[in-house]
Amino acid sequence: xxxxxxxxxxxxxxxxxxxxxxxxxxxxxxxxxxxxxxxxxxxxxxxxxxxxxxxxxxxxxxxxxxxxxxxxxxxxxxxxxxxxxxxxxxxxxxxxxxxxxxxxxxxxxxxxxxxxxxxxxxxxxxxxxxxxxxxxxxxxxxxxxxxxxxxxxxxxxxxxxxxxxxxxxxxxxxxxxxxxxxxxxxxxxxxxxxxxxxxxxxxxxxxxxxxxxxxxxxxxxxxxxxxxxxxxxxxxxxxxxxxxxxxxxxxxxxxxxxx
Amino acid sequence: xxxxxxxxxxxxxxxxxxxxxxxxxxxxxxxxxxxxxxxxxxxxxxxxxxxxxxxxxxxxxxxxxxxxxxxxxxxxxxxxxxxxxxxxxxxxxxxxxxxxxxxxxxxxxxxxxxxxxxxxxxxxxxxxxxxxxxxxxxxxxxxxxxxxxxxxxxxxxxxxxxxxxxxxxxxxxxxxxxxxxxxxxxxxxxxxxxxxxxxxxxxxxxxxxxxxxxxxxxxxxxxxxxxxxxxxxxxxxxxxxxxxxxxxxxxxxxxxxxxxxxxxxxxxxxxxxxxxxxxxxxxxxxxxxxxxxxxxxxxxxxxxxxxxxxxxxxxxxxxxxxxxxxxxxxxxxxxxxxxxxxxxxxxxxxxxxxxxxxxxxxxxxxxxxxxxxxxxxxxxxxxxxxxxxxxxxxxxxxxx
Numbered sequence: 269x270x271x272x273x274x275x276x277x278x279x280x281x282x283x284x285x286x287x288x289x290x291x292x293x294x295x296x297x298x299x300x301x302x303x304x305x306x307x308x309x310x311x312x313x314x315x316x317x318x319x320x321x322x323x324x325x326x327x328x329x330x331x332x333x334x335x336x337x338x339x340x341x342x343x344x345x346x347x348x349x350x351x352x353x354x355x356x357x358x359x360x361x362x363x364x365x366x367x368x369x370x371x372x373x374x375x376x377x378x379x380x381x382x383x384x385x386x387x388x389x390x391x392x393x394x395x396x397x398x399x400x401x402x403x404x405x406x407x408x409x410x411x412x413x414x415x416x417x418x419x420x421x422x423x424x425x426x427x428x429x430x431x432x433x434x435x436x437x438x439x440x441x442x443x444x445x446x447x448x449x450x451x452x453x454x455x456x457x458x459x460x461x462x463x464x465x466x467x468x469x470x471x472x473x474x475x476x477x478x479x480x481x482x483x484x485x486x487x488x489x490x491x492x493x494x495x496x497x498x499x500x501x502x503x504x505x506x507x508x509x510x511x512x513x514x515x516x517x518x519x520x521x522x523x524x525x526x527x
Numbered sequence: 528x529x530x531x532x533x534x535x536x537x538x539x540x541x542x543x544x545x546x547x548x549x550x551x552x553x554x555x556x557x558x559x560x561x562x563x564x565x566x567x568x569x570x571x572x573x574x575x576x577x578x579x580x581x582x583x584x585x586x587x588x589x590x591x592x593x594x595x596x597x598x599x600x601x602x603x604x605x606x607x608x609x610x611x612x613x614x615x616x617x618x619x620x621x622x623x624x625x626x627x628x629x630x631x632x633x634x635x636x637x638x639x640x641x642x643x644x645x646x647x648x649x650x651x652x653x654x655x656x657x658x659x660x661x662x663x664x665x666x667x668x669x670x671x672x673x674x675x676x677x678x679x680x681x682x683x684x685x686x687x688x689x690x691x692x693x694x695x696x697x698x699x700x701x702x703x704x705x706x707x708x709x710x711x712x713x714x715x716x717x718x719x720x721x722x723x724x725x726x727x728x729x730x731x732x733x734x735x736x737x738x739x740x741x742x743x744x745x746x747x748x749x750x751x752x753x754x755x756x757x758x759x760x761x762x763x764x765x766x767x768x769x770x771x772x773x774x775x776x777x778x779x780x781x782x783x784x785x786x787x788x789x790x791x792x793x794x795x796x797x798x799x800x801x802x803x804x805x806x807x808x809x810x811x812x813x814x815x816x817x818x819x820x821x822x823x824x825x826x827x828x829x830x831x832x833x834x835x836x837x838x839x840x841x842x843x844x845x846x847x848x849x850x851x852x853x854x855x856x857x858x859x860x861x862x863x864x865x866x867x868x869x870x871x872x873x874x875x876x877x878x879x880x881x882x883x884x885x886x887x888x889x890x891x892x893x894x895x896x897x898x899x900x901x902x903x904x905x906x907x908x909x910x911x912x913x914x915x916x917x918x919x920x921x922x923x924x925x926x927x
Contacts, residue, residue, distance in 0.1 A: 333562075358564055366700075410696070431606075491710070518901075
């Protein structure tokens with residue numbers, strides 16, 4: 269079973285916050301990490317490969333240093349990496365990103381299954397997975413929480429709904445996006461780390477994957493950011509002072525009025 | 528790419544410190560940009576001397592923009608009922624349609640949906656499109672996606688709105704790709720720009736610490752998803768008039784490669800933190816699962832439900848249905864008590880429309896205090912027990 273995992277390098281969002289003094293992003297010490305959901309997609313791919321044989325290729329679109337997440341993927345069980353990197357990709361929205369990723373995946377030949385994390389924690393859109401499926405022309409479901417059965421021709425999975433889950437069977441090739449409940453990602457082995465360190469990771473440009481210039485990057489993106497701004501603070505706030513008991517007392521006075 | 532006019536640049540450093548991606552660096556006489564640049568435009572906006580601009584390469588422009596008119600809502604129908612987000616979307620859709628002077632339509636896919644026209648019209652729709660087909664009884668991305676694509680191409684709405692639900696977040700990106708339309712996820716504000724009628728879509732961005740307003744200047748329709756409980760449904764008006772139209776689709780369009788073997792409705796998912804008046808929420812500051820025992824105790828004193836931040840859910844202290852925020856639920860209770868929650872915008876967008884926000888946090892600089900109505904700076908393991916005790920005293924006083 270030949271499997272592609274789409275991976276994104278993201279800032280560790282839980283550490284990013286606004287600097288209250290300057291109202292700008294305080295990002296000192298914020299590291300780039302593998303998008304947490306993608307880690308679960310990778311683990312699922314490696315488990316399926318262990319069951320059925322085949323090859324797991326980790327694909328990322330990003331700046332040259334995004335190679336780091338591919339090395340991490342190799343250390344965690346991926347067989348190959350593909351770095352899709354070109355200045356022309358900058359400013360891509362989810363439409364242009366899914367176009368670019370699909371072109372890259374098509375350049376890899378016959379693929380049975382494409383796995384993505386449910387969403388990336390920096391954008392939280394959850395749009396790229398369905399977009400890639402659309403471009404590849406394969407059936408897909410999102411938010412998979414469990415693989416029940418798999419064969420060379422089909423895969424049966426539980427996909428989360430707002431009120432529970434649906435058990436669905438898809439013929440292969442297909443695309444799935446996964447949630448964290450699906451598995452517990454392994455820690456990279458020493459051997460895996462050594463292999464990852466030595467691996468040569470190919471880098472491909474827009475021309476290499478035959479991506480049409482009008483469909484990539486900022487120019488190829490239907491959505492445009494027109495303004496960025498900080499969220500407004502509430503004007504009417506009241507921070508209590510005094511001992512814990514005094515503060516609690518003031519709060520309960522207010523609560524009594526409202527509840 | 529980002530163009531930097533070094534004759535204008537005064538190396539003030541504003542763009543460098545404001546860049547969400549750390550892609551700008553001040554050098555001796557000019558700022559330089561590295562490959563981390565995503566062309567988000569934050570720097571262009573912030574530059575006071577106009578030294579920065581974005582140059583777009585080849586660009587797609589759709590030719591027939593003026594042919595697309597009206598606002599369309601994707602109505603969500605599952606297990607015999609219309610999802611409440613559909614009425615909320617009709618609420619905001621009505622305002623957008625009125626601002627544009629166009630009609631508001633809603634599409635319903637499924638089986639036995641014929642009787643639902645009047646409630647959708649009462650909620651603001653002028654037109655109800657029904658596609659009643661056995662293949663659409665259950666949600667499947669491909670069948671729903673191709674059906675929606677067909678209807679959008681047929682009716683040519685300038686704006687398409689959908690709920691950011693499990694269904695909407697899955698099928699709508701597929702549809703947007705099929706029709707080459709721009710799509711903005713999880714919008715918290717939608718408005719029409721007066722000058723040119725463009726839809727302005729605002730959502731949290733860049734790790735959720737900044738709000739971004741997004742537009743789709745050159746393509747139609749302009750598509751957006753909105754999470755449940757973000758918009759407000761209009762009071763139903765039984766006197767409103769509208770038209771219900773059944774649409775027959777080609778068999779090919781409703782066929783699916785996905786086979787649904789079983790549908791399981793889970794009890795646990797029914798924790799409905801969106802329907803209660805008071806919520807007590809816990810976050811990273813609880814430091815362990817045990818903290819939720821305290822949160823539950825306070826909640827039970829107040830007759831409240833328990834909510835949580837993503838950090839608490841990711842730590843495995845409480846299941847996902849309790850999560851509030853950008854990747855959880857949006858709530859607006861009367862009172863929201865945030866305990867040990869820093870209040871990053873990812874959380875804030877899910878709860879900031881609560882009537883009253885009470886923040887209990889050790890860190891006086893935590894952003895939660897910026898959105899709090901009342902705040903207590905202190906150790907929650909001291910504050911909450913004291914609060915529980917005081918509430919019990921007040922209760923016994925009043926029952927005397």
